[in-house]
Amino acid sequence: MRTIVIIPARYASTRFPGKALKKLSIGGGRYKSLIQLSWESANKIKSVKEIFIATDDKRIQVEAEAFGAKVIMTSIDCINGTERCAEAIDNVNFNGDLVINFQGDAPLTPSWFVEDLIQVFKEDESAQIATPVLRLDLMALKAFRLDRSNGRIGGTTVVFDTEFNALYFSKEIIPYFDEKRFMKGEGSSIFHHVGVYAYRPNILLNYKTWKPSNLELSEGLEQLRFLENNCPVKCVLVDGKGREFWELNNPEDVPRIEKVINERMSRKRKKK
Numbered sequence: 001m002r003t004i005v006i007i008p009a010r011y012a013s014t015r016f017p018g019k020a021l022k023k024l025s026i027g028g029g030r031y032k033s034l035i036q037l038s039w040e041s042a043n044k045i046k047s048v049k050e051i052f053i054a055t056d057d058k059r060i061q062v063e064a065e066a067f068g069a070k071v072i073m074t075s076i077d078c079i080n081g082t083e084r085c086a087e088a089i090d091n092v093n094f095n096g097d098l099v100i101n102f103q104g105d106a107p108l109t110p111s112w113f114v115e116d117l118i119q120v121f122k123e124d125e126s127a128q129i130a131t132p133v134l135r136l137d138l139m140a141l142k143a144f145r146l147d148r149s150n151g152r153i154g155g156t157t158v159v160f161d162t163e164f165n166a167l168y169f170s171k172e173i174i175p176y177f178d179e180k181r182f183m184k185g186e187g188s189s190i191f192h193h194v195g196v197y198a199y200r201p202n203i204l205l206n207y208k209t210w211k212p213s214n215l216e217l218s219e220g221l222e223q224l225r226f227l228e229n230n231c232p233v234k235c236v237l238v239d240g241k242g243r244e245f246w247e248l249n250n251p252e253d254v255p256r257i258e259k260v261i262n263e264r265m266s267r268k269r270k271k272k
Helices: 034-042 058-066 081-091 111-123 138-149 201-207 214-219 224-228 253-271
Strands: 003-009 023-027 030-033 050-055 070-073 098-101 129-135 156-160 166-170 191-193 197-199 234-237
Touching: 003 034, 003 081, 023 034, 023 253, 030 034, 034 050, 034 058, 050 058, 050 081, 058 070, 070 081, 081 098, 081 201, 098 111, 098 201, 111 129, 111 197, 111 234, 166 224, 191 234, 197 201, 201 224, 214 224
Parallel strands: 003 050, 003 098, 050 070, 129 234
Antiparallel strands: 023 030, 098 197, 129 191, 129 197, 156 166, 156 191
């Protein structure tokens, strides 16, 4: 299965302008840009033919090429990462089997999350779009609720049917869940949507022909355009294997991510 990864990146982020170029501490007085850390994470994915960064900004292009990434320039008219991925595969005349949209603001994304998506497409010829979901533990749920109580938009949550087809995605925490149920030993019924997607190329190209949908615009979530156009989105339950997973949505997320990166680097140094 010929698979490519595209990392969409723009400078004019609404909540955190210039975040793709934000330098994060990786320990030992060293720093790397967010886009480089995400690119390095994408390079750990098995069975991927090529990895590209798709952007409309010269500053991101210069930064990406400096650390060795391949860049596809796209127009400023792309209103989200999915549209940018669609334009990118059109620009390079991609004729493969699968396109991965790997978020440029999620350097902690484990490679096996994406590998699990690829496996779904190998096993199910009818699958058109797939995305990982992660069951929230108590610590993550409290962090989500803290963000919302402080007026910040944190992670996205999702509800899905018995066949794991998405019913709805939201920046609010859905469904309602009482933390007391954790004390009773019950698992959370709240799932964090990990912002990675795998698409068949044809459905990705169809996406740009559809107008932005009402729910998409209301929530600010690009994947809702698929649901509103009757295109199923398969949710793939992934195992975090004890790893902390955070996306960089707000400036307040920087220390969270730096802490995880520094702890990992420290463990690696101790093993040597």
